[in-house]
Amino acid sequence: TQPPKLCSVGDCNQGTGVYQRHGYIYSSLAGYVMRKNEGEEVTGINSRFAKVHILYVGSTPLKDRFRGTIRKEDVRESEKDKVDIYKSFRPGDIVLAKVISLGDVQSTYLLTTAENELGVVVAHSEAGAQMIPISWREMQCPQTNAKEFRKVARVQPEYLEA
Structure with a gap:
């Protein structure tokens, strides 16, 4: 069969x-x-910002889809001029971020990951495996040992599911 x-x-x-x-x-x-488009957080990237779908507020899943933008200058607290969006996020990444304001007329929210506790919490490698954080700026594929750059969140216990 x-x-x-x-x-x-x-x-x-x-x-x-x-x-x-x-x-x-x-x-x-x-x-x-x-x-596709179910559970994705980062949906598009260019050199100035990452576009995201907001899936949760706190631990509450949203019924409607809301859009957000993480601008280059809102990725981290220090050395903002040295941020490379392509080394911070990839499409499909799940990101923990905070809303900083209502954005433009297209009804997107401006988000920030400029705290150690904020950033990528789930990423998948090209091999399809869930990557493991190895530093504040790198994740590694457990199958191939390939390393990829990300703005990695230092996840606090209150954000982890039991």
């Missing part, structure tokens, strides 16, 4: 334990896929 068809390639991002064939993703092992 053929392994279960999980979804079309256009609807999902391929994770581990799955493979593509004829435009669909199939399970080859116990694996996972992530539906």
